[in-house]
Amino acid sequence: MPNVPPTLRMMNKPASPRRGFSILEAIVASAILGIGLIGLVRLHSASMHGLVRAQDTNAASEVARQIAERFSTLPPTAPELANCLPPPASPSGCRASYGTSGVLNPVKGGADCTRWVDGAAVTDVSSGNAGWPLPAATFGDGTPCPDNAVNCPGAYRVDISVGPHPDAANHPPPARLVNIWVCWRDPGGLVNELSTVRMIPGDL
Amino acid sequence: MRLRSEAGFTLIELMVAVGIAIFLTMAAVAFARHETKLMGISTDRLEMQQSARAALDMLADDIGQAGAGVGYGNASGNFGLVTDPLPGKDSFAGVRIDNFCVESVDGVGTRVCFNQDGTPIAYPGAADPGFAGTDLSLQTSDINTGAPRIATPYTLRTVDIGILSATGSYSTVADFAFGAVQTGQYCNDGDISFRDGELALIRNDVGDAARAILVQAPTAAACSYGQCLGGCTSFTVGTPPAIFYQNDASADSANFVAGELHGGLHATVWFVDDSDPSYDAGIGVLRRAWFDDARGCAARDSTCGDEVMPYVDTLQATIWEWDQSTQTWVNSGQEMVRDRTGQRHRLRVDLELVVRAKADSRTPRDALQLRLAPLCVPNFGSCPASKVDFTERQAYRTSIEVKNSGYMAVQ
Numbered sequence: 028m029p030n031v032p033p034t035l036r037m038m039n040k041p042a043s044p045r046r047g048f049s050i051l052e053a054i055v056a057s058a059i060l061g062i063g064l065i066g067l068v069r070l071h072s073a074s075m076h077g078l079v080r081a082q083d084t085n086a087a088s089e090v091a092r093q094i095a096e097r098f099s100t101l102p103p104t105a106p107e108l109a110n111c112l113p114p115p116a117s118p119s120g121c122r123a124s125y126g127t128s129g130v131l132n133p134v135k136g137g138a139d140c141t142r143w144v145d146g147a148a149v150t151d152v153s154s155g156n157a158g159w160p161l162p163a164a165t166f167g168d169g170t171p172c173p174d175n176a177v178n179c180p181g182a183y184r185v186d187i188s189v190g191p192h193p194d195a196a197n198h199p200p201p202a203r204l205v206n207i208w209v210c211w212r213d214p215g216g217l218v219n220e221l222s223t224v225r226m227i228p229g230d231l
Numbered sequence: 232m233r234l235r236s237e238a239g240f241t242l243i244e245l246m247v248a249v250g251i252a253i254f255l256t257m258a259a260v261a262f263a264r265h266e267t268k269l270m271g272i273s274t275d276r277l278e279m280q281q282s283a284r285a286a287l288d289m290l291a292d293d294i295g296q297a298g299a300g301v302g303y304g305n306a307s308g309n310f311g312l313v314t315d316p317l318p319g320k321d322s323f324a325g326v327r328i329d330n331f332c333v334e335s336v337d338g339v340g341t342r343v344c345f346n347q348d349g350t351p352i353a354y355p356g357a358a359d360p361g362f363a364g365t366d367l368s369l370q371t372s373d374i375n376t377g378a379p380r381i382a383t384p385y386t387l388r389t390v391d392i393g394i395l396s397a398t399g400s401y402s403t404v405a406d407f408a409f410g411a412v413q414t415g416q417y418c419n420d421g422d423i424s425f426r427d428g429e430l431a432l433i434r435n436d437v438g439d440a441a442r443a444i445l446v447q448a449p450t451a452a453a454c455s456y457g458q459c460l461g462g463c464t465s466f467t468v469g470t471p472p473a474i475f476y477q478n479d480a481s482a483d484s485a486n487f488v489a490g491e492l493h494g495g496l497h498a499t500v501w502f503v504d505d506s507d508p509s510y511d512a513g514i515g516v517l518r519r520a521w522f523d524d525a526r527g528c529a530a531r532d533s534t535c536g537d538e539v540m541p542y543v544d545t546l547q548a549t550i551w552e553w554d555q556s557t558q559t560w561v562n563s564g565q566e567m568v569r570d571r572t573g574q575r576h577r578l579r580v581d582l583e584l585v586v587r588a589k590a591d592s593r594t595p596r597d598a599l600q601l602r603l604a605p606l607c608v609p610n611f612g613s614c615p616a617s618k619v620d621f622t623e624r625q626a627y628r629t630s631i632e633v634k635n636s637g638y639m640a641v642q
Contacts, residue, residue: 067262074266078273082276089280089627093630096629096631099632100579102553104558105553147626148626149583149585160581160630
């Protein structure tokens, strides 16, 4: 075709391959990307959950330690130790069941054997001399959390029971054994619990 | 010649692709920054917790030794050993909180007074609420609303704590003679030894007379009376600057034979130094200073003692004594000095250390809530309404039973 202009020759030439992605390819690529993103978000969420859980556990451990240290200094005749004898049928600990709908045990009998405390709050140590070193917890509006509250956000429920030392031969009365349980709900609603034990020697 | 395929991206395609790439890159960078920041907060928080617990444990160890070997008050109200009291400032022979002075025997006799600067500390920048000395008022805010979490601010006291104890070698006094040059002997029991020039406490067998001495030129010698199974060591008595450790008046003529010699006499002082201008108002450094015959410091500042923990808001301490008759704890005031009633008293010191993290005062839970605000992820509670600059603090507490002071027999 010698008389045909070059531009027309190009137009007549078969079109260059401009094939795009098929719908199937796009769907597969999107699915892979989506799975990756979902995994990343879940990983991020899990890591933050773990961070909060570790922080709460650490704080609960501090709560248990501080209360245990205070009770360790009590003489065996202190009234605080006589108030928290658990009745035989009373369940131990503060957690009744574990899970997203975990529940707490009923309030222990005796005076001041169960309390919601605020682990991070600042107190004035010169203002009181009770056996509890931690301030009572409150709801966001400042209302005190009752002992039998189902939950007190950001606070820890502490249960205490005092009993005779099981090794009475080596630790005869008035030696006592103090059990301290600390429970809290994590952001997902799970009830967590940790405990510690302290012995109070019988001699003054 | 066959033409090469020149099919490329259009400008629109390129712009869209670049836009998506930029968006994804920014998202990735933001995610990485977020994670890094969260990890930094977590690390700071962990460091703060460990530092605070370590500091409290160290302080508890010091307080647990308070009064060991030091003695207690006698019938006339004097103490076996007292530090130099300034006018209106009490001495101490065990634990003393608030105002006191300490002096080292370093050849200079430098005296340092604690809580004597008179500078009030108020937080957050408000006027001193009217409490004495370095008291401060603390108010925390709610993370969500910024409103005060408590109706009445806590009244806190940043106190200095002085602890006096003799926790070195301990031995029985085999001989002691007054004279122009006072001399003595102590029993060699096991690995007992006193170094030349060591600041020590000597007291009689009933514990109602005591004095601070410098043990000089200790030399192995035959026992004057032969009552020590391991042999004896002779020494001469050097007198430390009287202004530092004052002796009980009865110690000038007491019979110290069969008494006790306690080495390692020292005072340990804990205080919160707020003189660093790089810190926010009301925030300081917890420091521990040691005073004995070799160490001391010239002023109550950042050069005194060793840094234990930064970013400390306040250190509180209260001394309690168990009242057996009423079965209650009684605040025994600012000083722990036992009487001579012969009863074994139960003494307790409550400590509270209020600190905050170095880089961020927010707790991980609070920080998490704030950062999740745009996402409102379920099961994490309600999202905060706005980012508020709140002032959360973390308090660490401990209770120490003190058993050392005044354990000697009744006269």
